[in-house]
Amino acid sequence: MxxxxxxxxxxxxxxxxxxxxxxxxxxxxxxxxxxxxxxxxxxxxxxxxxxxxxxxxxxxxxxxxxxxxxxxxxxxxxxxxxxxxxxxxxxxxxxxxxxxxxxxxxxxxxxxxxxxxxxxxxxxxxxxxxxxxxxxxxxxxxxxxxxxxxxxxxxxxxxxxxxxxxxxxxxxxxxxxxxxxxxxxxxxxxxxxxxxxxxxxxxxxxxxxxxxxxxSDYAITAVDRAPLRQRARENMIVPTANRYPCGDGKWVVLNMPAESAWPLLCRVIERLDWIDDERFADIRGRFAHMPEIVAGIDEALAHRTRDEWGEIFDAEGIIWGPVLGLHEVADDPQAEAxxxxxxxxxxxxxxxxxxxxxxxxxxxxxxxxxxxxxxxxxxxxxxxxxxxxxxxxxxxxxxxxxxxxxxxxxx
The missing domain is CATH 3.40.50.10540 (Crotonobetainyl-coa:carnitine coa-transferase; domain 1)
Structure with a gap:
């Protein structure tokens, strides 16, 4: 060729x-x-x-x-x-x-x-x-x-x-x-x-x-000239688009729509009580209580390894990605493919x-x-x-x- x-x-x-x-x-x-x-x-x-x-x-x-x-x-x-x-x-x-x-x-x-x-x-x-x-x-x-x-x-x-x-x-x-x-x-x-x-x-x-x-940032910043709001995990807009550690110290990143994915995430991490909690009923409420939510998700994910959660997330339709080390990418089957x-x-x-x-x-x-x-x-x-x-x-x-x-x- x-x-x-x-x-x-x-x-x-x-x-x-x-x-x-x-x-x-x-x-x-x-x-x-x-x-x-x-x-x-x-x-x-x-x-x-x-x-x-x-x-x-x-x-x-x-x-x-x-x-x-x-x-x-x-x-x-x-x-x-x-x-x-x-x-x-x-x-x-x-x-x-x-x-x-x-x-x-x-x-x-x-x-x-x-x-x-x-x-x-x-x-x-x-x-x-x-x-x-x-x-x-x-x-x-x-x-x-x-x-x-x-x-x-x-x-x-x-x-x-x-x-x-x-x-x-x-x-x-x-x-x-x-x-x-x-x-x-x-x-x-x-x-x-x-x-x-x-x-x-x-x-x-x-x-x-x-x-x-x-x-994507400059599309707004070039117009309003306002400083960008840096966001720690506890200050993200929605919990379904954030990063979390698992039980083995390895991390995952979630990236899902705010409303439809919230009850799904609650079910997967076995926090059904959050679904009907009035504090978390909408985006504003979840944002106001983000530190508590992040701490709760961290606690839930601490019970399994990243790979174990990955299998569960895939089975349940969670949109996620592993945070790989460079050495892991070098041996990643997808990279090989x-x-x-x-x-x-x-x-x-x-x-x-x-x-x-x-x-x-x-x-x-x-x-x-x-x-x-x-x-x-x-x-x-x-x-x-x-x-x-x-x-x-x-x-x-x-x-x-x-x-x-x-x-x-x-x-």
Whole structure:
């Protein structure tokens, strides 16, 4: 079967996780993705070495791998005119150029939209930044914890009450969400470039994507400008849409309509006395007595494990979900059925599990093409395909414009 993007070539100049994650998705969809790195590599290389991994694989960079698998790497000195010429040579034969450089750095390295579209008048120029390329803070560097979670209001919305501690997100949640937004923009721009024969310039940012993820809240907040009301469990609007611990310390989340589900929940947890209790007769009454109700549900659920309650909930038609630990998701039969953790094969460590992209195709070849590249291991092949002679490549290597890393060498 063909891959959706097997005729698309992508040049990416990026680092860390957000834009690289978009490149990984495009590579899984079949695109030829060339990662342009500085001579000392993307700073994400080697950034994470989890201590809990066994000794034989602890030095393999799994976090870098998931955002850079299936790509080819070329290491170039973008600060030199020769290095910029090399990248322009690659751009001339590409369909997409992606970067996460702030505008002033794009201009410094000759990678701004005006320069790139002059080199290739049919290319898609795509930028991902922290706060956008216009406005008073377009200059500000942004990471997902600052631009996505902090500036957008997500952290504040997640606090349990106005005095609650600000939570901390897990790594790259905002990066990967914004990477998906960039993929969507690139695919739409490719379609438009194909129809018009003209270059397209698109962008997204961590800040913009974060606001979109909270569109349900902002649909109201953008109008009334009122602070969001943070809700602890004891301050939720309805008890049938809340989270509760079970007897084994594991949690469940319920999400059901307020009126019709209330008597059902009462029957399932064997609190029939609540059904006719005047205090709980309607939504207002239940909200006024929410601390008592939450305490009562906690007490009822404490008599069985999460899995035992799950079987009961399923049998009785309760809409619920388990709060799984990450280690549980890695072994979840539903995750296995969806192919969320595909197996790749590395020449360094052999077979290992990675993380699948959140899309599946019935009649196309979609999935990881292989592990992430070593720094500069594709330099010579990439430049040869771009039309440079062996002598020209040797000169670029000799004057440190590019780094040539034979495949037999390690990082």
């Amino acid at each position: 063909a891959a959706p993007l097997d005729d698309v070539k992508v040049i990416e100049v990026d680092s860390w996780m957000a834009t690289p994650s978009a490149g990984a998705i495009l590579a899984d969809l079949g695109a030829d993705v060339i990662k342009v790195e500085p001579l000392d590599g993307d700073p994400m290389r080697g950034y994470s070495r989890p201590a809990k991994l066994p000794p034989e694989i602890k030095d393999y960079d799994f976090q870098f791998d998931v955002d850079n698998r299936g790509k080819r790497s070329i290491a170039v000195d973008l600060g030199s005119p020769q290095g910029q010429q090399v990248v322009h040579r690659l751009i001339a034969g590409a369909d997409v150029f992606m970067c996460n450089l702030l505008v002033h750095r794009q201009e410094r390295f000759g990678l701004d939209s005006a320069t790139v579209t002059a080199v290739n008048p049919r290319i898609v120029h795509a930028t991902l930044t922290g706060y956008g390329t216009s406005g008073p803070e377009a200059w500000r560097p942004g990471y997902d914890v600052t631009a996505f979670f902090g500036r957008s209001g997500i952290y504040d919305a997640m606090r349990e009450g106005p005095d609650g501690a600000v939570p901390m997100a897990r790594p790259a949640q905002g990066d990967h969400t914004t990477g998906l937004a960039l993929v969507g923009a690139v695919l739409a721009a490719l379609r438009l470039a194909e129809r018009t024969g003209e270059a397209q310039v698109v962008e997204t940012s961590l800040y913009e994507t974060a606001v979109w993820t909270q569109a 969806l192919g969320l953790f595909p197996t790749l094969d590395s020449p360094d460590i052999g077979p290992y599990r990675s993380v699948g992209i959140p899309m599946r195709f019935a009649n196309a070849d979609v999935g990881p093409r292989g592990p992430s590249p070593r720094l500069g291991e594709g330099t010579r092949d990439i430049l040869t395909a771009a039309g440079l002679s062996e002598g020209e490549i040797d000169d670029l290597v000799a004057n440190r414009t590019v780094l040539d890393t034979p495949v037999s060498e390690s990082d």
